[in-house]
Amino acid sequence: MAKKQFKAESKKLMDMMINSIYTHKDIFLRELISNASDALDKRYYHAMSKGESGIARDEYKIRIDIDKESRTLTVSDNGCGMTAEELENNLGTIAKSGSLDFKSGVEKGSEVEIIGQFGVGFYSAFMVSERVCVLSKAQDSDKAYLWESSGVDGYTVKEAEKNEAGTVITLYIKANTENENYDKYLEQYTIQEIVSKYSDYIRYPIMLNMERTELKEGTEDEYETVIEPTQLNSMVPLWRKNKNEITAEEYAEFYKSKFYDYDEPLKTVHSKTEGQVSYDALLFIPKHPPFDYYTKDFKKGLQLYTNGVVIMDKCEELLPDYFSFVKGLVDSADLTLNISRETLQHDHLLKVIAKNLEKKIKSELEKMLKSDRENYEKFFSAFGVQLKYGLYADYGVNKDTLKDLLLFTSSFEKKPVTLKEYVSRMTEEQKTIYYACGETVDKIELLPQTDAVKAKGFEVLYLTDDVDEFALKMLFEYEGKSFTNICAGNLDLDSESEKEELKKENEDNAELLSFLKESLDGAVSAVRFTNKLKNHPVCLTSEGMMSLEMEKVLSNMPGGEGAKATVVLEINREHKIADTLKSLYTEDKDKASKYAKILYAQSCLIAGKSIDNPTEYCDLVCELM
Numbered sequence: 001m002a003k004k005q006f007k008a009e010s011k012k013l014m015d016m017m018i019n020s021i022y023t024h025k026d027i028f029l030r031e032l033i034s035n036a037s038d039a040l041d042k043r044y045y046h047a048m049s050k051g052e053s054g055i056a057r058d059e060y061k062i063r064i065d066i067d068k069e070s071r072t073l074t075v076s077d078n079g080c081g082m083t084a085e086e087l088e089n090n091l092g093t094i095a096k097s098g099s100l101d102f103k104s105g106v107e108k109g110s111e112v113e114i115i116g117q118f119g120v121g122f123y124s125a126f127m128v129s130e131r132v133c134v135l136s137k138a139q140d141s142d143k144a145y146l147w148e149s150s151g152v153d154g155y156t157v158k159e160a161e162k163n164e165a166g167t168v169i170t171l172y173i174k175a176n177t178e179n180e181n182y183d184k185y186l187e188q189y190t191i192q193e194i195v196s197k198y199s200d201y202i203r204y205p206i207m208l209n210m211e212r213t214e215l216k217e218g219t220e221d222e223y224e225t226v227i228e229p230t231q232l233n234s235m236v237p238l239w240r241k242n243k244n245e246i247t248a249e250e251y252a253e254f255y256k257s258k259f260y261d262y263d264e265p266l267k268t269v270h271s272k273t274e275g276q277v278s279y280d281a282l283l284f285i286p287k288h289p290p291f292d293y294y295t296k297d298f299k300k301g302l303q304l305y306t307n308g309v310v311i312m313d314k315c316e317e318l319l320p321d322y323f324s325f326v327k328g329l330v331d332s333a334d335l336t337l338n339i340s341r342e343t344l345q346h347d348h349l350l351k352v353i354a355k356n357l358e359k360k361i362k363s364e365l366e367k368m369l370k371s372d373r374e375n376y377e378k379f380f381s382a383f384g385v386q387l388k389y390g391l392y393a394d395y396g397v398n399k400d401t402l403k404d405l406l407l408f409t410s411s412f413e414k415k416p417v418t419l420k421e422y423v424s425r426m427t428e429e430q431k432t433i434y435y436a437c438g439e440t441v442d443k444i445e446l447l448p449q450t451d452a453v454k455a456k457g458f459e460v461l462y463l464t465d466d467v468d469e470f471a472l473k474m475l476f477e478y479e480g481k482s483f484t485n486i487c488a489g490n491l492d493l494d495s496e497s498e499k500e501e502l503k504k505e506n507e508d509n510a511e512l513l514s515f516l517k518e519s520l521d522g523a524v525s526a527v528r529f530t531n532k533l534k535n536h537p538v539c540l541t542s543e544g545m546m547s548l549e550m551e552k553v554l555s556n557m558p559g560g561e562g563a564k565a566t567v568v569l570e571i572n573r574e575h576k577i578a579d580t581l582k583s584l585y586t587e588d589k590d591k592a593s594k595y596a597k598i599l600y601a602q603s604c605l606i607a608g609k610s611i612d613n614p615t616e617y618c619d620l621v622c623e624l625m
């Protein structure tokens with residue numbers, strides 16, 4: 001029979017598994033057991049929702065068999081099974097979720113990360129097997145099929161015999177190599193150990209026929225081998241246990257296996273709630289965003305259980321978007337088993353749980369911010385953007401929930417600070433919260449305006465994410481203090497007399513300034529002198545609601561092409577260039593006009609804005625050289 005080829009991405013992954021140097025090979029068993037458990041859930045749920053009794057609950061089982069002679073390890077379940085198409089689709093490709101991007105991934109050393117990130121599940125069997133057979137019969141089907149593969153060169157699917165619905169996965173364990181002991185996977189004690197380490201909480205019995213040698217009854221020196229079906233797992237879901245009985249390692253293992261992360265969670269929150277609605281919640285904040293977190297493929301949600309039986313894998317309603325990074329589960333006996341998407345939206349209890357969880361997550365984050373700053377900063381660099389989007393979204397309805405969770409890098413020690421910390425350091429004299437936008441902290445520090453504000457002794461928040469300024473605009477004020485973009489026109493740093501002087505200077509040179517403006521052909525709404533530039537010659541300042549940074553962000557969005565900030569070219573009145581312009585205006589107007597163009601182009605470059613006509617700019621500069 002012709003072999004079918006794996007999809008390209010699966011093939012790469014398969015290849016990686018076969019030649020794996022992954023140090024946690026043991027996890028293959030956890031993956032197969034989890035799949036079996038899911039299959040049992042599906043069968044059970046299917047039966048329940050159709051009102052059928054199906055097979056009795058206590059007949060649902062996972063079985064492990066070891067055969068040393070044929071070097072096989074078998075994992076069987078009587079779950080939902082798979083049809084021929086399902087075998088093809090589920091095991092012929094792993095790229096169901098779409099965007100497996102291997103371009104940057106498969107180099108040495110990144111293996112662990114990939115294996116962890118994609119939760120490759122079934123494929124991990126190839127880390128320890130030279131051949132894998134999957135015999136499966138779907139529930140409600142009278143045909144069974146055998147899927148078989150020895151690795152990258154493809155797989156076959158053919159009809160086969162099987163009585164009961166379910167799946168039997170047979171692994172032909174590899175021979176030992178110099179560096180690797182595979183024989184151990186044919187030892188009952190190894191299997192027992194792996195199951196109790198990784199799969200103890202699985203809610204179906206995992207059975208293994210354990211052999212032991214016993215003194216034969218009635219004799220004193222004759223021994224016999226007794227085979228006894230033994231349940232390897234305790235079946236108590238982790239979240240049902242008492243907090244003080246669970247070690248950090250157990251939580252971490254549970255998290256890693258259940259939510260496909262190669263790393264431990266940054267924070268674990270385990271809570272039991274009694275009241276209007278009773279539930280257990282086990283929540284995790286990951287250390288880093290999953291690979292698809294910032295894509296539209298990402299789906300938020302918590303697993304939903306009722307009485308230990310899973311009823312939904314990703315219940316979106318339980319998490320607000322701004323906490324979408326939280327992973328975990330909720331188990332409540334108060335929910336009905338056959339809750340569906342439609343009834344869910346109206347489910348009052350679910351809303352109550354969601355509201356409580358939101359409060360809980362918020363207070364845990366606040367706690368972390370207060371007493372574990374280092375981890376909070378890690379958290380914020382992974383997920384802070386999400387909080388800022390949350391603040392901005394829905395016309396800011398959640399701003400009060402989120403405003404105290406935000407961090408911004410500050411000119412003060414260049415460390416992340418909260419708005420509260422910023423405001424607490426403000427002096428009498430300082431009326432407003434200063435911020436500046438740019439691609440990086442370093443670039444913002446180089447802005448001429450930054451110098452000016454810092455010279456006054458004021459702290460500046462450095463905003464480097466696209467969403468930052470939008471979030472602050474949505475916030476409008478914090479503890480009665482407004483926000484001021486230091487690159488906007490209303491930066492009010494001068495004393496009254498300085499203001500007077502500047503006003504006069506601008507009036508006296510009104511003709512020159514409007515000539516310069518005309519030379520720029522509508523690019524700026526005005527040209528004027530300023531006091532705020534210390535040693536720098538020029539800057540670009542925005543006026544009105546839209547800042548330069550907002551123009552940049554919006555114009556990169558679909559439909560945002562027309563976004564334009566109103567800008568003013570400001571020239572340092574103390575700088576030599578101011579005098580040069582004044583004299584050129586009387587002596588050589590043509591040159592003054594060229595100077596205006598050069599200065600405008602330079603102010604754009606400083607502001608991180610591209611110049612409209614770089615060729616003209618170069619020609620003009622060269623003309624002067």
Ligand code: ADP
Nearest residue numbers: 035036039079081082090119120121122123167
């Ligand atoms: P994942 O479990 O992450 O979806 P896997 O590669 O482990 O990925 O499995 C792929 C799919 O194959 C599963 O989603 C499931 O639909 C199917 N599958 C795997 N093992 C079984 C099993 N024992 N019984 C029924 N279906 C299974």
